[in-house]
Amino acid sequence: MTTSGPWARAAARNNAEWCDTMCRAHGRGAGAFGDRAWTHPRRTPPYYPDAVTLVPDAATHDVLDGIDRRAPGCSVKDGFATLDLTGHGFEPLFDAQWIHRPAAAPVPPLAGAAPWEPVRTAAELAAWETAWSDGHPMGLFPPVLLADPATTVLAGRAPDGRIVAGAVVSHSTAPDVTGVSNLFGTDPWPGCLAAITRLRPGTPVVGYEHGDDLTAALRHGFAATGPLRVWVSTG
Known part of the structure; x- marks a missing residue:
């Protein structure tokens, strides 16, 4: 559609x-x-x-x-x-x-992966951006973002604690939706959606994708809307 x-x-x-x-x-x-x-x-x-x-x-x-x-x-x-x-x-x-993705859509299983958690400190945010940028950070995500009530930077970690996946989620109230951007990592949607369900329960999820990333989103319960x-x- x-x-x-x-x-x-x-x-x-x-x-x-x-x-x-x-x-x-x-x-x-x-x-x-x-x-x-x-x-x-x-x-x-x-x-x-x-x-x-x-x-x-x-x-x-x-x-x-x-x-x-x-x-x-x-x-x-x-x-x-x-x-x-x-x-x-x-x-x-x-x-x-x-x-x-409707709010009532089932959350994909994490298959044993550790739950994604919000980034809390400037040092964690710097490590997150390093992972997001494949080791080439440019200061695109200032620490002041961590104080914004509508914004949550999410991180998925390897067993050794390294950030290996993540996303930025932003909440809107008119209408009530949670947007996803800057998604990265290997098969990141299950971890991201589980975290959104925990942090923003009952809210539909929106965003945009193209190419293989669009295919992956559709596989995880999203519909293309325009x-x-x-x-x-x-x-």
Whole structure:
């Protein structure tokens, strides 16, 4: 099912809120939430868009008027793959699908693995980012994130205590969903979903994936709910 219905809108809103959290964590200040899009006037942290559309009928001006299009690496997350930005100095970077997993869906078995736990300290967060980045951390996840009530950084550990898997989960209240991003590790969904069920019981889970990662999410009880496209500036 790829109809860009209410769960796609919920996922887009949750993702925009997470992008806004990252901007504030990096000292860039809050972005602007409009009826049709979230935008930020300053260049956002690496891997994070300068705008996210929140509804399928968002127009080009809803995103381009609120961002710094001159900044290198400027990007737009077209949350419903409905915009054409080719005439405005952008080109498609990749397409993906929003995903949704009902709150009542059964949690996959952990098969003996240790439960994932929240990261609590700056040192643990640094170790988490090192694992997430395959040993090439860049300070993308500031320790101030650990104090954000809507954000939880989850870590899965090997028997020797090393962080070998993880994710960031972000909670939204309108509607009530938990979003997953920055998922990594070998078959990470069982550990991630078990932790979400324990920490945020009764909340649906949303996010987005593409390629083999989308296939894995669908195998673990998610449904694809609508397309999205990320555009990047060619300037």
